[in-house]
Amino acid sequence: MTRNIHEPLRLAAALTACTALLAGCGASGYNLTKPPFSGSPACTTLTGKLPAKLGGYELERSDVTGAAAWGDGDVIVYCGMPAPKAGGDCIDEGGVDWVAQTPADDRTAKMFATHGREPSVQVRLRNETTDASAVLSDLGPAVQDIKAGEPCGTAG
Numbered sequence: 112m113t114r115n116i117h118e119p120l121r122l123a124a125a126l127t128a129c130t131a132l133l134a135g136c137g138a139s140g141y142n143l144t145k146p147p148f149s150g151s152p153a154c155t156t157l158t159g160k161l162p163a164k165l166g167g168y169e170l171e172r173s174d175v176t177g178a179a180a181w182g183d184g185d186v187i188v189y190c191g192m193p194a195p196k197a198g199g200d201c202i203d204e205g206g207v208d209w210v211a212q213t214p215a216d217d218r219t220a221k222m223f224a225t226h227g228r229e230p231s232v233q234v235r236l237r238n239e240t241t242d243a244s245a246v247l248s249d250l251g252p253a254v255q256d257i258k259a260g261e262p263c264g265t266a267g
Contacts, residue, residue, distance in 0.1 A: 141184025141218070141237075148230040149177020149191030153257045157190045157232065160253035166236070166246045184218075186246055187235040194231050195224035201263030204244055205251020208263045209234075223247060227260030 148154070154177045161179050163170050168182025177191040199210040208226040214235070215222055221236040221243050232254050236243055 141180060141187060143173055143175040143178040143180060143187065145175050146177045146189045146191035146230075146233075147193065149189075151191060151230050154190035154230055156256050157253050160256070161188065162249055162253070165249055166241045185237045185241060187237075188250065189233040189235075191230040192224060192233045194229065195226065195233075201226055202244075202247075203263070204247035205249065205254070207247070207251050207254045208259070209247050210263070225254060225257070226263050228254070228257040229260075230257065232257065 146154075158177065158179060161170065165181045165188075166186045168185050171180045171183065173179055178187070178189050180187045195210045195212055199212050201208055201210050203209075207228075209223040210226045212222040212224055212233075214220060218237060219235045220239040221241070223234045223243065225232045232250070234243075234246060234250065236246065
């Protein structure tokens, strides 16, 4: 009785290839969704000005209008979000007023949204150690093209 040793090797090679393919396709730890007001001209302008590096991470490719991610979702930016609710801490970074928000989910460590700009820009940081100040400052030049309303702390 002869035994064909090539058949188990082919099966092992096929399983290895499938595992590698699935790992490559499903490796991203984030999903981008299209923001509700992302079709605005302001968001089109903003997405064209986003930096190639943000928070030390490289910009990822995305076909989602109004959304971008850096470093496998370590930093996510959405343009075209509803205005943030009042009450969060407000900071000025990069010439833009940002409001700290409650993280949207358990994969978001820190979250910020622009104050007084329509459409609003939201930033989600996955890691607590990512320098939020640097990320928000680096986004300033792109966000400043969206017309600003009243600054934080202004009664009106």
